[in-house]
Amino acid sequence: MMRTYLPILAIVGLIAAIPFAVTSNTALNFVVFVLIIALGAQGWNLLGGVGGQFSFGHAAFFGTGAYVSAILQVRYGLNAWIAMAAGILLGAAVAWGIGFLSFRAGLRGSYFALVTLAFAEVLRILANAVPITGGAAGLLLKLDIGVLNLQFASRAAFLWLALGCVAAGLVLCRWIMDSRFGAQLVAVRENEDAARALGVDVLAVKLKAITVSGALTAAAGCLYLQYFLYLDANIAYGVWISIEVLLAAMVGGRGLVLGPLVGAFTLHGLGDLTKQFAGGIPGIDLAAYGTVLILVVAFAPGGVLGLLTRLWTRRAAAQPAGGRA
Amino acid sequence: MLDVQDITMRFGGLVAVSGASLSVPKGAIVGLIGPNGAGKTTLFTIIAGFQAPSAGRVAFGGQDITGKPAHIRARLGIARTFQIVQPFAGLNVRENIAVGAYLRHARRADAHARAEEVARRVGLGVDLDKPAASLTVAGRKRLELARALATEPLLLLLDEVLAGLNPSEIRDIIPVIQAIRDDGVTILMIEHVMQAVMNLCSHVHVLARGRMIAQGAPRDVCADPAVIEAYLGKGAAGRIEAGEASDA
Known part of the structure; x- marks a missing residue:
């Protein structure tokens, strides 16, 4: 059983060592940002990749996590750790609510995607209008470095914190995939009627998945807040984050535990490289994103990890490849 | 029942x-x-x-x-199979049957052991690691049967x-x-x-x-005039009987 956790241990260990090899602030910023996206994408992957329910509105969970945490700290002076826990809980609750409304109505496929997008947009417009979120001016978290405030002087420390969250998310997802719940979730993705005939409570399984998914993505929102110390409606509930988490999971390999992490690094790595070489052209990194997505959809529907596994199996055709990642 | x-x-x-x-x-x-x-x-x-x-x-x-x-x-x-087979196409045979077995066995090891046992019973023992999508029609029918049986109905x-x-x-x-x-x-x-x-x-x-x-x-039902007419059309039973009588 422990063997299935080895790839997670290896990749987490590798990333943990980065601050020892690289000290450039730009590089560390890059890794922290990618880790935050990866955590959000793990949430998307559980619902969309493993469960086959494609959400286009994970911003709803990301933003709720971030806003709840920010409001509790700024308006009520709550401790940052407790605020983060509350943010994750409320993110999960919002996810359950959206799931309850849309899954109970039997929405699937593009209908589900559109409804989640609509929920996120409604939240964005509300957050822009009501006073408690600071409206269009946003919320600024006071700079007050200290472990209790979840703010660190060194970027390396924050990197390890984010990595710890990512690692916890990876272990949770691996554990789910090997459990009864995971098997039922995959069954729901593959064929709902067949799953129902085998005694799977489809609605309950979907609700469980979207709740855990929302919690993970909300955690990413909380980390974002603690790192950048600023929030407005377009950051928290903007379409950008919904697309980021979806792309990372798709590009890395949807349904695979390590997919979102690999995808986030691939996407942003390529985007940043393109910017380095053609920095003069604004938006060139976004063009690179688009290209990568088209290539993945056309030639590697299993994502980067799926492609690697396929090449590996082909090369070592004689011996069975450890295809699970 | x-x-x-x-x-x-x-x-x-x-x-x-x-x-x-x-x-x-x-x-x-x-x-x-x-x-x-x-x-x-x-x-x-x-x-x-x-x-x-x-x-x-x-x-x-x-x-x-x-x-x-x-x-x-x-x-x-109560377990059912589908007339038009509904395999979990992305999963292999063992995983397909295990979804059924999970109904009565919460632990992965138990569910998989149960799945293998059922697979052998319906003659899918050698196909456990094959993707469900690669099975023949007969294999898919067996898989339908195996999944239903794995729920221990x-x-x-x-x-x-x-x-x-x-x-x-x-x-x-x-x-x-x-x-x-x-x-x-x-x-x-x-x-x-x-x-x-x-x-x-x-x-x-x-x-x-x-x-x-x-x-x-079964034998009585097949000889029932109402059944014959339902399959072959009104008056068919009478014509068959008449035909048999003239043959005799």
């Missing part, structure tokens, strides 16, 4: 099933036959809880289950598990179904392959245009 009483199912103006009743005693293999479009599969989906009937009730083990959803019925011990609803198989494959699978019954599972099967119905069923119900037109031992 199963009591279906006066089930009527309307789809808009179309009455697919009209006042159909049947009962399945514990430990029996009961057949449900009838011409295409008679409403057999509709009746099955109602018994399995995939559709709510317009009228009538379904009782299982003395308990009224008419309002219970499909997954609850599976927990109570009391009542198994088989919807044309033999359709599309060649004669030697049918010969292979008949003893498998018999063995399942001998293990104490009650079976209700829709089947067009009369060879199998004659071999397996102790009792047969005939559904035609949504109504139950006959029931009894």
